[in-house]
Amino acid sequence: MIYREAGQFKTTYKSDQALLPIAQDRFFVMALIAFAYIVIPMVANDYWLNSIFLQFFIFSLAALGLNILTGYAGQLSLGTGGFMACGAFSAFKLATSFPDLHIVFVLFLAGLITAVVGMFFGIPSLRIKGFYLAVATLAAQFFLLWLFNRVPWFTNYSSSGVISPPPIKLFGDYYITGTEATNLTQYFFTLTLVIVLALAARNIIRGHIGRSWMAIRDMDIAAEIIGISPLKAKLSAFAVSSFYCGIAGALWAFLYTGGWRGFRYPKIILGAIHDYHWWFGFYPGLICWCGIYCGTADFSQFRSGVIRFGVIRFFGNAY
Amino acid sequence: MFQAFFVDPFIMIYDTPLFFVEVLVSGLMAGVMYSLVALGFVIIFKASGVFNLAQGAMVLFAALTFVGLWEMGVNPWLSLILSALVMIGFAFSIERIVLRPLVNQDPIIFFMATLGITYFLDGFGQTIWGGEVRSLDIGIPNEPFMDLADMTGLYINKFDVFSAVVCSFLVVILAGFFTKTKIGRALRAVADDHQAALSVGIPLKTIWTIVWSVAGIVGLAAGILWGSKLGVQFALSLIAFKALPVLILGGFTSIPGAILGGLIIGSGEKIAEVYWGEAMGGAIEDWFAYVVALIFLLFRPQGLFGEKIIERV
Numbered sequence: 001m002i003y004r005e006a007g008q009f010k011t012t013y014k015s016d017q018a019l020l021p022i023a024q025d026r027f028f029v030m031a032l033i034a035f036a037y038i039v040i041p042m043v044a045n046d047y048w049l050n051s052i053f054l055q056f057f058i059f060s061l062a063a064l065g066l067n068i069l070t071g072y073a074g075q076l077s078l079g080t081g082g083f084m085a086c087g088a089f090s091a092f093k094l095a096t097s098f099p100d101l102h103i104v105f106v107l108f109l110a111g112l113i114t115a116v117v118g119m120f121f122g123i124p125s126l127r128i129k130g131f132y133l134a135v136a137t138l139a140a141q142f143f144l145l146w147l148f149n150r151v152p153w154f155t156n157y158s159s160s161g162v163i164s165p166p167p168i169k170l171f172g173d174y175y176i177t178g179t180e181a182t183n184l185t186q187y188f189f190t191l192t193l194v195i196v197l198a199l200a201a202r203n204i205i206r207g208h209i210g211r212s213w214m215a216i217r218d219m220d221i222a223a224e225i226i227g228i229s230p231l232k233a234k235l236s237a238f239a240v241s242s243f244y245c246g247i248a249g250a251l252w253a254f255l256y257t258g259g260w261r262g263f264r265y266p267k268i269i270l271g272a273i274h275d276y277h278w279w280f281g282f283y284p285g286l287i288c289w290c291g292i293y294c295g296t297a298d299f300s301q302f303r304s305g306v307i308r309f310g311v312i313r314f315f316g317n318a319y
Numbered sequence: 320m321f322q323a324f325f326v327d328p329f330i331m332i333y334d335t336p337l338f339f340v341e342v343l344v345s346g347l348m349a350g351v352m353y354s355l356v357a358l359g360f361v362i363i364f365k366a367s368g369v370f371n372l373a374q375g376a377m378v379l380f381a382a383l384t385f386v387g388l389w390e391m392g393v394n395p396w397l398s399l400i401l402s403a404l405v406m407i408g409f410a411f412s413i414e415r416i417v418l419r420p421l422v423n424q425d426p427i428i429f430f431m432a433t434l435g436i437t438y439f440l441d442g443f444g445q446t447i448w449g450g451e452v453r454s455l456d457i458g459i460p461n462e463p464f465m466d467l468a469d470m471t472g473l474y475i476n477k478f479d480v481f482s483a484v485v486c487s488f489l490v491v492i493l494a495g496f497f498t499k500t501k502i503g504r505a506l507r508a509v510a511d512d513h514q515a516a517l518s519v520g521i522p523l524k525t526i527w528t529i530v531w532s533v534a535g536i537v538g539l540a541a542g543i544l545w546g547s548k549l550g551v552q553f554a555l556s557l558i559a560f561k562a563l564p565v566l567i568l569g570g571f572t573s574i575p576g577a578i579l580g581g582l583i584i585g586s587g588e589k590i591a592e593v594y595w596g597e598a599m600g601g602a603i604e605d606w607f608a609y610v611v612a613l614i615f616l617l618f619r620p621q622g623l624f625g626e627k628i629i630e631r632v
Contacts, residue, residue, distance in 0.1 A: 124613060127616070127617055130426075131370050132567065135563045135609070135612055135613075135616075136613050139606065139613045142605050142606035146602065146603070149602075150601065151600070
């Protein structure tokens with residue numbers, strides 16, 4: 001950090017326990033949010049809104065989920081892509097089975113379903129950890145994608161195996177999905193969602209659950225001795241993380257691609273993993289990093305590889 | 320349902336045992352190819368504790384270099400040597416640029432760094448040599464031995480046998496290298512204990528360069544074999560994921576483990592696909608290996624031959 005908290009005295013409990021206790025952080029985040037709400041919509045064109053920012057917000061959500069699981073709870077996971085697909089397909093089933101359901105509820109329920117699936121695939125974490133767990137979660141990735149591909153019920157018996165979301169109204173005449181949806185509506189919707197969910201994540205982390213995750217991450221045996229149940233901590237981390245990934249996947253299918261051909265290559269997930277190494281979870285930082293990721297997505301792979309590699313190479317020590 | 324799972328496959332096996340042997344053999348041969356990729360992982364993990372996600376990219380890059388040089392009109396043997404040299408040069412730069420500054424970091428940081436290498440290599444290889452699928456014909460026909468087929472009715476592919484021979488040749492050389500030479504002994508010392516090895520004067524940096532070079536050359540062999548089977552294309556870098564369950568099965572640090580794990584995974588998934596695939600909706604090859612690894616992990620987390628230092632929770 002280029003600034004210090006020297007001189008910022010906290011005289012009340014409230015200021016001591018504030019979400020962002022350092023003034024610079026607070027102002028930076030507020031300015032960033034204001035910038036995102038006011039300046040970007042004024043200057044950005046459709047290409048930027050749709051191809052860069054939308055993708056960037058969705059990846060931010062997925063990275064938040066991964067950050068919770070791997071950064072905070074210390075459980076290495078390669079299953080993010082599978083969980084995102086799970087969110088996308090459950091949102092699709094919900095939206096087509098209950099056409100009147102509001103998009104927010106669709107996303108929320110899709111997140112919950114993914115959370116249950118994530119907990120199931122998190123069970124191996126009770127026995128193993130580290131790279132072994134990574135391979136175990138990779139099983140989730142391949143199995144889930146195969147399942148959605150093979151069982152026609154998930155795609156409503158579409159012959160091509162592609163799901164296309166029905167047009168859904170956000171409110172009034174504003175469509176959030178389908179051809180009538182404007183990029184601006186989608187931009188504001190995902191932006192708000194990212195902010196709300198990031199705030200929620202921040203608060204979960206500060207609370208009892210988040211502290212138990214960090215205790216498990218730092219030293220699982222000691223955490224168990226002081227009375228934290230590894231079962232609860234690990235499975236809740238998988239659940240919350242999958243909730244985020246599920247919502248990200250649903251947004252990906254509904255807003256960004258407008259259909260789902262699936263994350264066929266684990267590559268994209270690897271890209272998302274890349275984003276979690278903002279280890280101690282300064283969320284605006286994590287989100288900015290996703291911005292770098294998506295901003296470079298249009299570069300050739302070679303150049304974005306150099307950039308990502310450079311970031312790790314030069315900041316790898318700092319995290 | 321019950322019948323499709325527990326009765327029909329066995330009847331099929333009983334009725335046509337020859338076909339079963341064919342499936343088994345082709346599975347074992349595919350397993351040999353998985354082992355080749357897994358070998359690269361094991362060599363690096365053993366000597367440096369780095370989980371090298373870039374192995375798949377190295378396979379692709381090596382194969383691309385080989386094909387690219389050959390297409391430019393270089394003699395195939397010369398281009399083989401040249402691509403091996405390129406992989407060695409690559410190992411040098413990896414050690415210098417990536418590993419050395421990160422000494423003493425968490426394993427996860429190394430893991431991330433290899434992820435960066437993956438991105439870089441994929442892009443770099445395709446920038447230099449182009450992204451299209453290239454066919455690679457190394458002169459080994461992809462057809463069964465006709466004499467054997469006439470005599471016994473058993474169809475065994477020549478190419479599969481060739482790759483098995485190449486693989487066993489490599490394993491023998493590597494085993495000799497690891498057990499008989501001075502460098503090999505140093506490698507094993509580093510694998511056992513970094514600090515103790517350093518204190519008796521084994522240069523860690525040289526060792527790292529050597530293991531990455533060896534992994535690169537093994538990757539070159541894997542790339543050529545896979546490339547002539549599937550064509551040299553981007554999908555090659557994805558077979559690295561298939562090597563992960565092989566590693567789980569064999570143990571992360573064992574060379575015989577990688578071989579045996581590859582054979583089990585290869586034959587297992589072929590048999591499962593042929594006999595049980597129908598009942599489960601087909602294409603179960605995609606995830607079968609991972610689920611086997613998952614179940615295996617619950618009972619024997621260190622793998623078949625792995626060291627028993629894995630932390631169980």
